[in-house]
Amino acid sequence: xxxxxxxxxxxxxxxxxxxxxxxxxxxxxxxxxxxxxxxxxxxxxxxxxxxxxxxxxxxxxxxxxxxxxxxxxxxxxxxxxxxxxxxxxxxxxxxxxxxxxxxxxxxxxxxxxxxxxxxxxxxxxxxxxxxxxxxxxxxxxxxxxxxxxxxxxxxxxxxxxxxxxxxxxxxxxxxxxxxxxxxxxxxxxxxxxxxxxxxxxxxxxxxxxxxxxxxxxxxxxx
Numbered sequence: 001x002x003x004x005x006x007x008x009x010x011x012x013x014x015x016x017x018x019x020x021x022x023x024x025x026x027x028x029x030x031x032x033x034x035x036x037x038x039x040x041x042x043x044x045x046x047x048x049x050x051x052x053x054x055x056x057x058x059x060x061x062x063x064x065x066x067x068x069x070x071x072x073x074x075x076x077x078x079x080x081x082x083x084x085x086x087x088x089x090x091x092x093x094x095x096x097x098x099x100x101x102x103x104x105x106x107x108x109x110x111x112x113x114x115x116x117x118x119x120x121x122x123x124x125x126x127x128x129x130x131x132x133x134x135x136x137x138x139x140x141x142x143x144x145x146x147x148x149x150x151x152x153x154x155x156x157x158x159x160x161x162x163x164x165x166x167x168x169x170x171x172x173x174x175x176x177x178x179x180x181x182x183x184x185x186x187x188x189x190x191x192x193x194x195x196x197x198x199x200x201x202x203x204x205x206x207x208x209x210x211x212x213x214x215x216x217x218x219x220x221x222x
Contacts, residue, residue: 110199
């Protein structure tokens with residue numbers, strides 16, 4: 001019901017924002033562009049990286065001898081840290097640029113996933129969870145910023161929807177992969193190593209992102 005309180009802003013003349021990519025751009029061209037494909041692949045690997053640890057860390061902590069209630073609280077620490085990550089990464093992204101901050105965050109996320117491999121007691125789990133939750137929650141809004149900076153407003157729904165779909169596939173991959181690894185190896189260690197590799201893949205793909213070329217400003221006429 002609260003959504004009913006939203007109102008459209010007063011009508012304003014249609015003026016292209018100076019940071020818009022060169023138009024015309026069709027949806028067909030946009031979804032075939034390297035920029036879109038890179039965002040899709042990055043979000044898939046990014047979500048595959050953190051979804052496995054999110055889903056399986058409580059069970060892993062119990063295997064390490066931590067009581068169930070305390071193990072569940074590890075996920076609570078991730079969630080609380082994530083709230084601050086959303087704000088913190090937004091501020092940092094505005095200051096230093098969304099791509100730069102996203103790439104750095106993806107690398108730290110990979111390291112955070114690997115950090116669980118070395119955690120054995122509750123304090124170590126809390127420390128890794130605080131870092132991991134801050135990072136994986138913080139980097140997610142930056143995808144929307146990159147989309148806004150590189151694609152016209154008229155296709156935001158399509159581009160963000162496609163990118164989010166890839167993220168959903170990644171979120172579905174991590175838990176299944178973790179379950180298969182546990183059933184195969186009898187432990188979760190290989191899961192965190194695999195998630196580290198997936199995180200490096202996300203980092204590597206994101207490094208290849210190149211913004212659309214901006215049109216040269218027209219020379220002033222005297």
